Amino acid sequence: MQGRLIYLMGPSGSGKDSLLQAARAPLEAHGCRFARRVITRSAESVGEDALGVTPAEFERLEGEGAFALSWRANGLAYGIPREIDDWLSAGQDVLINGSRGHLEAARQRYPQLLAILLQVDEAVLRRRLLARGRETPEQIEQRLARSRGFSTVGGASAATVAQEHICVLDNSGPLPQTVSRLLQLLDEARQCA
Numbered sequence: 001m002q003g004r005l006i007y008l009m010g011p012s013g014s015g016k017d018s019l020l021q022a023a024r025a026p027l028e029a030h031g032c033r034f035a036r037r038v039i040t041r042s043a044e045s046v047g048e049d050a051l052g053v054t055p056a057e058f059e060r061l062e063g064e065g066a067f068a069l070s071w072r073a074n075g076l077a078y079g080i081p082r083e084i085d086d087w088l089s090a091g092q093d094v095l096i097n098g099s100r101g102h103l104e105a106a107r108q109r110y111p112q113l114l115a116i117l118l119q120v121d122e123a124v125l126r127r128r129l130l131a132r133g134r135e136t137p138e139q140i141e142q143r144l145a146r147s148r149g150f151s152t153v154g155g156a157s158a159a160t161v162a163q164e165h166i167c168v169l170d171n172s173g174p175l176p177q178t179v180s181r182l183l184q185l186l187d188e189a190r191q192c193a
């Protein structure tokens, strides 16, 4: 049986990267794989363990078909390596750090994907982004403005979320609580699959 693509998305600062790190060990114990993203961001940047490449290298890789999914946002290009298709074909679930803007395109390629929207209110987001210190205050405001622009998934209403089959996961509380909820959500999804 084909594995399931778990597409984690949410505003900048909502905690996607922290959650991926914290949930990694328990999920790997269940056979779930994690994709390392390729990003045109310098390797020294704080945060996820991504492969940093130049825009020219990214274009070359994309042209060679190295990515299962790729998109542009925040002035950067992001790619998910094609090896996830081998993992999925081998029946393994794969968790990726996705983009709200690319959800529809991702669904076209992976109709069975499980979309999870990590949510935190804007004041908390701004505080967390400033504390993280990876972006300038101006870039942080641009990211918050980008989130406001997602009328369908960003600050989505419950009805929209239900209609679009998106599971909302709140990360306003302590991270371990969010990890437990994620594991529970994935268990429930497995039972429904």
Ligand SMILES: Nc1ncnc2c1ncn2[C@@H]1O[C@H](COP(=O)(O)OP(=O)(O)O)[C@@H](O)[C@H]1O
Pocket (backbone or CB within 6 Å): 010, 011, 012, 013, 014, 015, 016, 017, 018, 019, 047, 128, 129, 131, 132, 171, 172, 173, 174, 175, 178
């Ligand atoms: N539940 C949480 N409680 C407090 N701080 C958090 C929580 N989740 C994430 N953070 C912090 O918020 C900041 C943004 O988290 P990060 O994982 O980088 O978000 P994203 O990858 O979605 O942009 C980081 O400094 C992180 O340590």
Ligand SMILES: O=P(O)(O)OC[C@H]1O[C@H](OP(=O)(O)OP(=O)(O)O)[C@H](O)[C@@H]1O
Pocket (backbone or CB within 6 Å): 009, 010, 011, 012, 013, 014, 016, 017, 047, 073, 074, 076, 078, 097, 098, 099, 100, 101, 102, 146
């Ligand atoms: O369409 P959106 O949902 O806005 O997402 C755009 C991009 O921003 C995030 O990446 P990145 O790691 O650069 O930013 P973040 O860690 O600040 O979320 C996310 O993982 C997407 O790659």
